[in-house]
Amino acid sequence: MGAHRPRRPAPLGPGPLTPSRVARVLPDEPAIDRAFDYLVPDSVGPVEVGDVVRISLHGRRVGGWVLDADAAPPPGVTLRPLAKRSGLGPPPEVIDLASWAAWRWAGRRATFLRTASPPTVVPRRPRRADSGPPVAIPADELVTSALDARQAVLRLPPAADVFPVVLAAAARGQALVVAPSVATARHLALRLRRAGIDAAIHPRDWARAAAGTTVVGARAAAWAPAPDLACVVVVDEHDEAHQEERAPTWSARDVAIERARRAGVPCVLTSPAPSLEALGWGRLVAPSRGTERGGWPILDVIDRRHDDPVKAGLWSERLVPRLRGDGTVLCVLNRTGRARLSACVACGELARCARCEAAVVHQPDGTLACRRCDAERPALCLACGATRLKHLRVGVTRAREELEALLGEPVVEVTGATADRELPSARVYVGTEAVLHQVPSAQVVAFLDIDQELVAPRYRAAEQAMGLLVRAARVVGARAGGGRLVVQTRLPRHEVLDAVLKADPGRLAAADDARRRALRFPPHAALAEVSGAAAGALIEALGRPLGIDVLGPDESGRWLLRAADHQVLADALAATPRPAGRLRVAVDPPRV
Numbered sequence: 001m002g003a004h005r006p007r008r009p010a011p012l013g014p015g016p017l018t019p020s021r022v023a024r025v026l027p028d029e030p031a032i033d034r035a036f037d038y039l040v041p042d043s044v045g046p047v048e049v050g051d052v053v054r055i056s057l058h059g060r061r062v063g064g065w066v067l068d069a070d071a072a073p074p075p076g077v078t079l080r081p082l083a084k085r086s087g088l089g090p091p092p093e094v095i096d097l098a099s100w101a102a103w104r105w106a107g108r109r110a111t112f113l114r115t116a117s118p119p120t121v122v123p124r125r126p127r128r129a130d131s132g133p134p135v136a137i138p139a140d141e142l143v144t145s146a147l148d149a150r151q152a153v154l155r156l157p158p159a160a161d162v163f164p165v166v167l168a169a170a171a172r173g174q175a176l177v178v179a180p181s182v183a184t185a186r187h188l189a190l191r192l193r194r195a196g197i198d199a200a201i202h203p204r205d206w207a208r209a210a211a212g213t214t215v216v217g218a219r220a221a222a223w224a225p226a227p228d229l230a231c232v233v234v235v236d237e238h239d240e241a242h243q244e245e246r247a248p249t250w251s252a253r254d255v256a257i258e259r260a261r262r263a264g265v266p267c268v269l270t271s272p273a274p275s276l277e278a279l280g281w282g283r284l285v286a287p288s289r290g291t292e293r294g295g296w297p298i299l300d301v302i303d304r305r306h307d308d309p310v311k312a313g314l315w316s317e318r319l320v321p322r323l324r325g326d327g328t329v330l331c332v333l334n335r336t337g338r339a340r341l342s343a344c345v346a347c348g349e350l351a352r353c354a355r356c357e358a359a360v361v362h363q364p365d366g367t368l369a370c371r372r373c374d375a376e377r378p379a380l381c382l383a384c385g386a387t388r389l390k391h392l393r394v395g396v397t398r399a400r401e402e403l404e405a406l407l408g409e410p411v412v413e414v415t416g417a418t419a420d421r422e423l424p425s426a427r428v429y430v431g432t433e434a435v436l437h438q439v440p441s442a443q444v445v446a447f448l449d450i451d452q453e454l455v456a457p458r459y460r461a462a463e464q465a466m467g468l469l470v471r472a473a474r475v476v477g478a479r480a481g482g483g484r485l486v487v488q489t490r491l492p493r494h495e496v497l498d499a500v501l502k503a504d505p506g507r508l509a510a511a512d513d514a515r516r517r518a519l520r521f522p523p524h525a526a527l528a529e530v531s532g533a534a535a536g537a538l539i540e541a542l543g544r545p546l547g548i549d550v551l552g553p554d555e556s557g558r559w560l561l562r563a564a565d566h567q568v569l570a571d572a573l574a575a576t577p578r579p580a581g582r583l584r585v586a587v588d589p590p591r592v
Contacts, residue, residue: 025065049092050094051069052117094223155270157478162236175215192214210227232267273463274505297481299501331428333394342389403428415434447472495512530584
């Protein structure tokens, strides 16, 4: 973000203190990205770079981080004293990393330092762990090859166990392991402890990580303290959970990569279907074709190209027999509610809003509602007045009702709203992709409308659809277990389905890379989405700098910035002053 000059502090008046040192402090305030100089009185004691302190700022007591423990104050100015030293904060290398991240994702340093700070007060520096020499743990040739490559993308099939990679990394010294979820991180840490290697779970065990213990955690673990860092592992680097949804939209994968580069240690990214960004960064290491094929389940593709789109409905004749049986069945449909698209049975006219002409959805009380303008009306056709409407795109609630009638047994509905509740016991579940996270195993996973994912209007649609199929493949297990993936589609030759059918993710990567290169989408360009009430003001202040394409605004007032690489994009955003007002700058937006 460039140099940050301290603002000239307000004088205290008579009776100035005579300190031995001056600390430069960044306040923990989201709207402030400037450092201020403060005295370090004897009552506070010595402070170090990264320490969490309390300061007086504009008449309020706020927290902050020490950026420089021995700063040179401006001459002729009486400085205010630090109010308190609270405890340890991010180490100096993480302070520097936060400055880089603020530039890379057009954010504030305080956002990243808050993530990097301990959740509770750590009053003093923990005693350095006596780890001794590296642990002699045998690793297979594939894992050793990935670790020795230093910048490696390890492509493991969905059924493969990632723990040998984590164990081999921890055996080399303090490892930093970033997992896609808290549950996965805890499971890996528990297995490390059972293998005789001490492991800290971030952020709960922040102090143990600061002492040099191998640290495992979800996204925020990329910022964990690691004084003796020897290796970095990012599990399932393709998973969108690694990217922060709130601005700044930083990626734990990219932070981990940069951290390993600065420390000069190996970094391994694992994934059954690596992203194009990962493939462009490191050397691909993959198992033999036989091993990889055995780690993917069987895929049944139900071709619906010749089915009538209105009369056939959601359940094809070839799907229902696959749902009957003794094993657990999961049906995935990423549409909530009863129906998202309906048509008149008499004249075929789509059911639309009388006010704004958007598609209307069915309400539980039988009426139709518009999600765009909130208008409601009775369930009848505006063209001919008929009252019978055919559901063309049903939601999970309607799908559950239809499936119960087809199978003659109870079906449980699963959505994000059921995440905190215990699910009723059943053989068949239907829901959004949340069902793949809430039901741990099944014999069959059926995607009722995979085309919704394949042709989604997002440049990462193919990768995101592949991620869903990877998750489903882990639910049903390896090919030898007999589990099956079933997809209903009108695109049976789509590269995503072809890659899963042949257990070769490289087929998708080649096709998707060519398409994105032609369209100038990442990783062949850098993108930033600008939205909010002040978006127009930021675009005006930005102007038309060399190397930046300014696209927009769209109907919702959002702008898109595109550059050849992140260096050009980040420099342009860093040089543009932020206007007052609500503003969101999302670098690397995953859903564009």
